[in-house]
Amino acid sequence: MGADIHNLMMHYPLTLTHFFERSRRLWPQKRLATRVPGQPLFRYTYADFAERTLRLAGVLAELGVKKGDRVATLAWNSHRHLELYWAAPCSGAVLHTLNLRLAPQDLTFIINHAADSVIFADASLWPILEGIRDRIPSVRTIVIMRDAPEPRVPAALPEYEALLAAASPLRRWPTLDETDAAGMCYTSGTTGNPKGVVYTHRAMFLHCLAQAMTDSFGISEDDTLLHIVPMFHANSWCLPFTAVMVGSTQIFAGPNPQPRDICELVQQEKVTFTGAVPTVWIAVKELCEKEGWDISSLRTIAIGGSAAPKAMQLAYRRQFGVTMSHAWGMTEMTPLGTIARLKSYMKQWPEDAQYEVRARVGYPSVGVDARIVDEEGRELPWDGASMGELQVRGPWVVSAYYDNPESAERFTADGWFRTGDVATIDAEGYVQITDRTKDLIKSGGEWISSVDVENLIMSHPKVLEAAVIAVPHPKWVERPLACVVPKPGQTLEPGEIVDFLRPRLAKWALPDEVLIIEAVPKTSVGKFDKKVLRERYKRRRPNDA
Ligand code: AMP
Numbered sequence: 328m329g330a331d332i333h334n335l336m337m338h339y340p341l342t343l344t345h346f347f348e349r350s351r352r353l354w355p356q357k358r359l360a361t362r363v364p365g366q367p368l369f370r371y372t373y374a375d376f377a378e379r380t381l382r383l384a385g386v387l388a389e390l391g392v393k394k395g396d397r398v399a400t401l402a403w404n405s406h407r408h409l410e411l412y413w414a415a416p417c418s419g420a421v422l423h424t425l426n427l428r429l430a431p432q433d434l435t436f437i438i439n440h441a442a443d444s445v446i447f448a449d450a451s452l453w454p455i456l457e458g459i460r461d462r463i464p465s466v467r468t469i470v471i472m473r474d475a476p477e478p479r480v481p482a483a484l485p486e487y488e489a490l491l492a493a494a495s496p497l498r499r500w501p502t503l504d505e506t507d508a509a510g511m512c513y514t515s516g517t518t519g520n521p522k523g524v525v526y527t528h529r530a531m532f533l534h535c536l537a538q539a540m541t542d543s544f545g546i547s548e549d550d551t552l553l554h555i556v557p558m559f560h561a562n563s564w565c566l567p568f569t570a571v572m573v574g575s576t577q578i579f580a581g582p583n584p585q586p587r588d589i590c591e592l593v594q595q596e597k598v599t600f601t602g603a604v605p606t607v608w609i610a611v612k613e614l615c616e617k618e619g620w621d622i623s624s625l626r627t628i629a630i631g632g633s634a635a636p637k638a639m640q641l642a643y644r645r646q647f648g649v650t651m652s653h654a655w656g657m658t659e660m661t662p663l664g665t666i667a668r669l670k671s672y673m674k675q676w677p678e679d680a681q682y683e684v685r686a687r688v689g690y691p692s693v694g695v696d697a698r699i700v701d702e703e704g705r706e707l708p709w710d711g712a713s714m715g716e717l718q719v720r721g722p723w724v725v726s727a728y729y730d731n732p733e734s735a736e737r738f739t740a741d742g743w744f745r746t747g748d749v750a751t752i753d754a755e756g757y758v759q760i761t762d763r764t765k766d767l768i769k770s771g772g773e774w775i776s777s778v779d780v781e782n783l784i785m786s787h788p789k790v791l792e793a794a795v796i797a798v799p800h801p802k803w804v805e806r807p808l809a810c811v812v813p814k815p816g817q818t819l820e821p822g823e824i825v826d827f828l829r830p831r832l833a834k835w836a837l838p839d840e841v842l843i844i845e846a847v848p849k850t851s852v853g854k855f856d857k858k859v860l861r862e863r864y865k866r867r868r869p870n871d872a
Contacts, residue, residue, distance in 0.1 A: 340503060343416050343532065347380070347571065350373060351377035355377070357576060358577075359579070361404075363474050383494070385497050386491060387420060389490075399443040402452070403557070403583065415510075418500070421508045422509065431455070435459045438465070439465065440520075443466055448471060453480045454479065457479075472488075522731050526723075533723055546600060551577075566629075587618075590615060602631070605636070606854065626650070638785055652668075655758065660719065660721075660744075690758065701715045716747070717750040747764050748762070748764070749764055749767055775836045784809060789819050792812040798864055806838075808864055813843060819843055820843075
């Protein structure tokens with residue numbers, strides 16, 4: 328027998344601290360900026376960012392934040408929020424990003440469930456906390472972040488810049504284990520109470536590496552990133568971590584960014600990479616068409632969170648020369664699952680065929696195993712036709728929700744996470760999300776994918792947005808109802824949509840009714856909120872007035 332050959336590499340913990348320290352050394356002169364309404368952009372360097380983050384770690388220590396304590400944020404996208412993104416986990420605390428669009432009772436539930444000990448809040452968002460501060464007993468301190476005096480905020484509350492100025496920077500980060508909790512995010516759950524997902528350092532570390540790969544989003548030091556995805560949504564798609572890891576120039580969209588702010592920042596700062604949900608890109612496209620903004624500096628727009636219609640992706644390519652990178656993910660997956668890259672030989676295909684591929688959500692990222700299963704849990708073939716629940720596993724996929732035993736049924740006995748999405752996977756490995764399990768429309772014996780019908784409707788030149796929902800039907804159980812929003816200044820008759828769909832859809836999948844509405848309601852993270860539409864039209868019968 329020879330000598331022991333097992334495990335002769337260092338055990339080096341995969342923690343965010345490594346990224347922070349490396350970045351601080353390598354790119355001190357690289358730049359970051361935040362949009363501040365009514366003022367020029369706030370600008371500073373990575374050296375400033377690193378120094379302030381170490382000071383912030385000093386502040387956390389002075390506030391009594393211990394390992395594993397939850398440090399919550401209620402804030403828009405900004406350099407301060409980025410400092411919290413790094414100071415909390417590298418100190419051994421857990422960054423808990425609160426969704427500022429939630430109803431007060433959900434926010435109260437989440438803060439209490441996570442037992443947050445400190446909240447860092449933007450002054451403009453103080454009214455949200457004011458209403459619930461008596462109901463969140465675990466919160467010892469609320470720190471206010473502001474660019475200008477805010478008269479509504481009680482003067483007694485500590486202020487971020489003052490604390491930072493008075494603090495001594497942390498001299499040495501604590502040694503952490505890679506399985507220590509780094510961040511926490513609650514899903515905007517549709518049933519029951521919101522559920523908490525806790526990201527480990529290891530999950531984030533590996534996710535950042537995978538996300539930056541050329542065959543993923545290809546994020547590099549050369550890029551100028553614009554952070555639009557709210558920093559409370561799904562770990563902000565991990566982009567604020569990946570961007571620091573690679574040393575990109577970073578721009579933060581600031582409070583409540585509107586489409587015009589986004590266009591202005593892209594044009595002025597020559598942004599090369601950004602990401603957001605499709606509803607944002609629908610609005611930006613409208614504005615670019617109307618006002619002629621130049622967004623051609625963009626190398627890639629990451630788009631996901633809900634389906635990115637082929638017609639919109641094609642329009643961005645043809646009109647603005649911008650390629651979209653369609654991806655699918657979940658809060659529970661840190662969040663990247665699949666990404667729609669073309670394989671090299673597909674790049675020779677006609678443009679239309681290429682965009683058929685791009686309209687799917689792509690193949691699984693390295694690090695993610697995916698399968699589809701039928702209702703009995705049997706694995707289905709990758710043939711592009713068999714449709715089943717998508718299940719995933721991997722080092723950045725949730726293994727249990729935080730303190731939530733009742734959600735155990737989301738995990739299979741053989742170690743997979745049930746996504747709740749219904750999908751097909753083709754022989755090339757490309758995943759097509761047909762629906763959320765609850766959004767599929769069951770008409771007679773046939774399943775109708777609401778996403779397919781929506782995407783077709785949104786390729787109509789007069790249509791801005793469309794959402795398709797199931798309404799109860801006495802004979803067919805459920806039938807599709809299409810809610811369609813025309814582009815501004817356009818008049819649209821329901822019959823035009825039906826005529827448009829007829830040659831493109833199976834007869835039974837044609838919506839029984841098309842309603843022209845003013846706007847599709849949106850969720851707190853900007854996705855179409857079909858719950859609201861289902862509630863609004865639940866008693867509607869075909870041909871009701
Ligand atoms: P959240 O964790 O709130 O971002 O929601 C995750 C869910 O959003 C997934 O389970 C999908 O239902 C949906 N989703 C995310 N990306 C896509 C996409 N590219 N196409 C269709 N649905 C998506």
